[in-house]
Amino acid sequence: MSKIQFETLAFQQIDNVLHVTLLKLFTTSIPTEELEQIAPFRVIDKHTLSFDKIDEDKAHTKFGFVLEKHFDTLKNKLTGNHVTYVHRNSGIPLIGNVAFGIVHRDSSIIEIKPITSCNLNCMYCSISEGISSKKNDFVVEKDYLVEELFKLIKFVNEPVEIHVGVQGEPFLYEDLIPLLEDLQENNNIHTISVDTNATLLTKEKIDSISRNNKVQLNFSLDALDENLAKKIAGVKNYNITHVKDMIAYASEKMKVIVAPVFVQGLNDTEMEKIITWIKTLPKQPRLGIQNFLRYKTGRNPAQSLVWSTFYTMLQEWEKKFDIKLQLNKEDFNVRKVKELPRPFQRDDVVPAIIKCLDRFPDTVIAVAKDRTISVANCPFVKDKRINVKLSRDKHNVFVGKVV
Ligand code: SF4
Numbered sequence: 001m002s003k004i005q006f007e008t009l010a011f012q013q014i015d016n017v018l019h020v021t022l023l024k025l026f027t028t029s030i031p032t033e034e035l036e037q038i039a040p041f042r043v044i045d046k047h048t049l050s051f052d053k054i055d056e057d058k059a060h061t062k063f064g065f066v067l068e069k070h071f072d073t074l075k076n077k078l079t080g081n082h083v084t085y086v087h088r089n090s091g092i093p094l095i096g097n098v099a100f101g102i103v104h105r106d107s108s109i110i111e112i113k114p115i116t117s118c119n120l121n122c123m124y125c126s127i128s129e130g131i132s133s134k135k136n137d138f139v140v141e142k143d144y145l146v147e148e149l150f151k152l153i154k155f156v157n158e159p160v161e162i163h164v165g166v167q168g169e170p171f172l173y174e175d176l177i178p179l180l181e182d183l184q185e186n187n188n189i190h191t192i193s194v195d196t197n198a199t200l201l202t203k204e205k206i207d208s209i210s211r212n213n214k215v216q217l218n219f220s221l222d223a224l225d226e227n228l229a230k231k232i233a234g235v236k237n238y239n240i241t242h243v244k245d246m247i248a249y250a251s252e253k254m255k256v257i258v259a260p261v262f263v264q265g266l267n268d269t270e271m272e273k274i275i276t277w278i279k280t281l282p283k284q285p286r287l288g289i290q291n292f293l294r295y296k297t298g299r300n301p302a303q304s305l306v307w308s309t310f311y312t313m314l315q316e317w318e319k320k321f322d323i324k325l326q327l328n329k330e331d332f333n334v335r336k337v338k339e340l341p342r343p344f345q346r347d348d349v350v351p352a353i354i355k356c357l358d359r360f361p362d363t364v365i366a367v368a369k370d371r372t373i374s375v376a377n378c379p380f381v382k383d384k385r386i387n388v389k390l391s392r393d394k395h396n397v398f399v400g401k402v403v
Pocket residue numbers: 118119120121122124125126127128129130167168169197220
């Protein structure tokens with residue numbers, strides 16, 4: 001009998017189906033008859049399968065093929081949306097797309113995006129993310145992400161900040177804490193900043209993260225009034241008391257920024273309350289109030305405030321509450337660093353291979369020269385060869401259309 005074990009997968013057999021959960025959030029199912037074709041099998045425990053009369057390597061390889069096929073129907077448990085698992089053998093590079101992987105904008109802050117998906121549904125979300133989202137999701141294998149990121153950091157060859165700024169809530173990524181631990185080990189990373197809505201944090205998680213002295217948490221907090229906070233978050237179970245507790249606890253343990261979004265007509269009256277509350281905390285976190293901006297693909301419940309009015313408002317609050325609210329580039333220590341070469345330029349026609357769906361319907365991801373290209377209005381046919389004319393190449397984020 002050979003046993004095969006997976007840390008990131010959980011198994012449950014119900015009748016003639018093996019239900020497989022990846023990183024606690026993504027599920028697919030495999031008819032048991034497909035597994036019986038490998039060899040007679042059993043679920044030993046949550047993470048382990050056994051196969052009779054076959055050696056371990058063969059069982060691993062054959063199970064890998066079956067799993068890969070069923071990963072094509074991977075679903076997000078929160079939304080039911082389709083999910084692409086981007087792993088070392090998926091043939092999907094990590095540079096080229098703004099939604100997942102690595103985004104290097106030639107600055108000393110490199111973004112990483114191990115997951116898409118959010119447990120809230122904020123009224124002003126700039127990417128329309130959350131439980132009502134109908135977009136396809138991505139989840140990236142931790143070790144693959146770390147490996148590719150470390151190659152890029154070696155290339156940049158100077159100290160950088162890593163910003164975990166996902167399209168969604170990063171603590172939905174079950175491997176987030178191990179990922180932060182891996183990043184901590186790299187001497188060329190001086191800061192690891194993580195944007196979070198705080199809802200999935202616990203004191204134990206904060207304790208564990210705070211052992212990593214490079215991590216900084218950037219919290220969203222848009223209202224203190226319970227009903228308004230729920231309304232803005234777009235979910236009935238949003239618990240503002242928990243969010244405040246987590247911000248207060250984290251502030252005592254590590255560097256914290258609280259970043260409310262000012263949405264005129266929605267939470268105008270909450271900003272002074274937030275400033276007052278922040279000032280009562282024993283270790284006061286930085287406060288970075290942001291102006292709500294309208295985005296084509298976002299939820300837009302209001303108009304943005306004119307910038308001059310916004311800054312005047314911040315200045316008035318700075319005087320009134322004796323607090324620094326205007327953060328600039330220097331506060332974030334952003335510098336220009338070595339540019340990553342672009343293997344192709346805007347207007348080039350690039351032969352590429354379709355690998356998976358992109359976030360929006362009718363948009364696919366094609367791959368060429370270790371980059372992904374987002375191709376709109378293209379039916380998904382896996383591994384089909386296409387020619388793509390590029391309309392965007394900035395920062396190695398590629399967009400194009402089939403020609
Ligand atoms: S927490 Fe962030 S990603 Fe999630 S819905 Fe709100 S704004 Fe969007």
